[in-house]
Amino acid sequence: MILRMSTLFVRTLRDDPNDAEVPSHRLLVRAGYIRRNAPGIYTWLPLGLRVLRKVENIIRDEMDAIGAQELMFPALLPKEPYEATHRWTDYGDNIFRIKDRKGADYLLGPTHEEMFTLVVKDLYSSYKDLPLSIYQIQNKYRDESRPRAGILRGREFVMKDSYSFDIDDAGLDASYQKHRDAYIRIFDKLGFDYAIVKAMAGAMGGSKSEEFLAKAAVGEDTYVRCSNCDYAANVEAVTVRAPAPVAYDDAPAAHAEETPDTPTIESLVAHLNAAFPREDRPWVAGDTLKNVLVVLKHPDGTREPLAIGVPGDREVDQKRLEGQLEPIEVEPMDEAELAKHPALVKGYIGPGALGEESTSGIRFLVDPRIVEGTRWVTGANVPGSHVIDMVVGRDFTPDGTIEAADVRDGDACPNCDTGTLESARGIEMGHIFQLGRSYAEALGLKVLDENGKLVTVTMGSYGIGPSRAVAAIAEGTLDEIGLSWPRDVAPVDVHIVAAGKEEAIFAAASSLAEELSAQGVDVLYDDRAGKVSPGVKFKDAELIGVPTIVTVGRGLADGTVEIRDRASGEREEVAVGDAAAHVVGLVRG
Template structure:
């Protein structure tokens, strides 16, 4: 197949679009792959659609290979199934809702667990029908609060979502494993760097859950890995190791001290080291206990305050807290909230006023590191004063623990003795064992071997092909443009006719034709007239087809130049051998 630049529906842009935040977005717009229609809503131009389709086909092949069967649900869905699982409410502002002309409630599907579950319930009734894996590649909708980074977080996007249905847990484990293997093959084929990490199940409930993250500095997700034991997890899913309790029989009594002018943890630590020096080691931020006040709002609209205690060297990580509290939402205390609790002395809040037995009665949960016997410097609930040697289990008892503090590189591995490393990634795939949550809610049961009704157990497996376009672009681009891996490139070879000679165009056209007849997809820059070779080269670099062939000056000596877009390596090849040479490169 030959795409001719003279007629291809594309215009490359010299300037970056105003709203492009990340390099892949900038280049996908500039190179004419996508165009923005509204926040998080894009049109796929011919080049972009070709990349998208190739990614979809890689996914489809591997899904089919594990026996998953493709079907297609509507995007416009009635309210009722989502009501049955409470997600009509649970999704809050994150879904698009609408009414039809008769006032019936509908939504634009953000995910289709309910529909898959109900369909299997409709068709199947026996354990003999299982296991079953079904999937779709389909347009989904989420009304993101902050659509960003082009295709990375869109409001209309493509998802491959598959579901497995098994009669028992062993079956689910097997289905999960076969999807996991398929995902590994898919991500290997797509050609970008990724890592598989433990994930928080979040909205879906369920147990075992892993994410496939593309390694990318622009990623929204942070993950940690342990070089020692191989542990890898999204920070949302890291369980903080809880140290053993410390004996405190000999611990000094708690004592309140004046700590004037210590509005920050740093200034407090400085004062401690000046006024109350320790013998064994200097005071550090990690010796202090910071109590953060939040208002947590449940789905039913009820709110209650929550105090979270974390070591003073760590912030509360909003994404970790969000994952922990889901589906409830939270916000920090404001002045009005503080006004309702006069016992809370802002900047000097200590455990004394918190928890079940504290004077405020506010629920008080602490970081898992804050175990019995540990001693802390924390607010004394009086302006300008802190309490030292406040000991857990003796001087205060929190109402429980909470995963909310940030996870950092250098933290101990929760699995062993290793030290965690941290990096950022883009969530590209998510596989998890849903278990029986949806089957229970929607009554999906089958008869087992003994004729008894049993509830089906499900797995859920998603990949975002549209996000993959951006993530692959992001992971492979360089300073001059896009740089596609061979399996997803919009064409196999980009031929540039560089010159004004008719002979140049004739030779270039002949080569394009020869490659096309061999089954290669060729992008042929046949533009004549005022389009200079320089412009053509720049466009070829920007568009990022993996192999660029220049038919130009060398033609006099009977050669064309073959250039590898990624490495920049150039090679002169005899015209007569060019087609064979290129087929060899493309087919590997």
């Protein structure tokens, strides 16, 4: 197949688009792969669509290879199934809602767990029908609050979502592993440098969950990896390894002290060191217990106060906190709300007034590091006063623990004894997920087991975004002169440039294009005549980023053409007669 630049529906741009935030976005627009129609909504021009389809087909082949079967749901979906799982409400503003001419409610599918569950319920009824994996590749819709970076985070985007259905947990484990292996093959094929990180299970319960992140400085997802072992996790999913309880027989009794004007940890530590100096070492922020008050907004609209205790040298990480509580939303507690709890004194809040059994009745959860026997300086619930030597398990008992403290470079790895965590950024490319039985329960998907008893099916959910993958691949391979596609996803195999005005050059370039096309090689042939200079053609070729660029130009007089590797920049002169065979060798690998 030959695309000719003289007729191809593409125009390269010299200038960056105004709204481009990341290099891949800038270059995909400039090279004529995509165009923006509205925030987070894009058109795929012919070159872009070719890359998208290649990515989709790589994914499709691996899905088919593990026996997953393709079907296709509508994007426009009735409300009712999403009400059964509460997601109609839980999604809040994040979904597009529509009323039809009769006033019936619809949504544009953000993900299709409900529909897949229902179609299996419709067709299947016996354990003999399982295991089953089914998938679709389809446009999905999310009304993102901040659509970003072109097709990296769009509001309309392409998604491959598959779902597994099993009779028991062992079956789910096996289906999950099959998908995980397929995803590894897909990401290898797509040419990603990626990490597989532990992730939060999310709203609907479920257990095991991992994300495939493309390593990228522009990535929105922060994850941590261990310096020693292969542990990697989304920041939300990092679990702190709780230290062992500490003996506190020798601990002095808790004693309240006047600490005037110390509403912040910094001012408190300074005061402690001045008024109550310690012999062994100075007081540090980590000796204090900071109690943060928030309000939980439940999906049904009810509000609930919550107190979170973290060591004074850490902050409450909003994303980690929300990750634990999803779909509940979290807000800071404002003055008006605080005023409803007279036992709590701003700046001096302490465990004495917290906990479900306390005067305030506010649930009190603490960081896992705050274990039995540890000693803390914390608020005395009196203005200008703190309690010193407050011992967990002796002087107070929290209602439980929560993973809400921020994660820092250098934190101990929760998986091995010697490593420390370091943070990195990535783009979420895939998410595999043991959903378990929550959707099946909500929608009544049961089958008969071997004994003729109805049992609830257990499910897995597995997603990859092909449109985001196009941007992420571009992001990971581009350089200062343009895009530079891996061979398996490039829009064509070879870009032939006719560089010069002579008839002989066009004749040789054209016949090379035909020869390659006849051998099944896809060619982009820059056949533009007239005013388009070789310099412009080279710049376009560099920008468009086809992995192999053949220049038919001056060398033709000596019987050679130049073959250039776009990624490495390496060039070699090859005899015209050998050029086709040479290129075929490169393409076939």
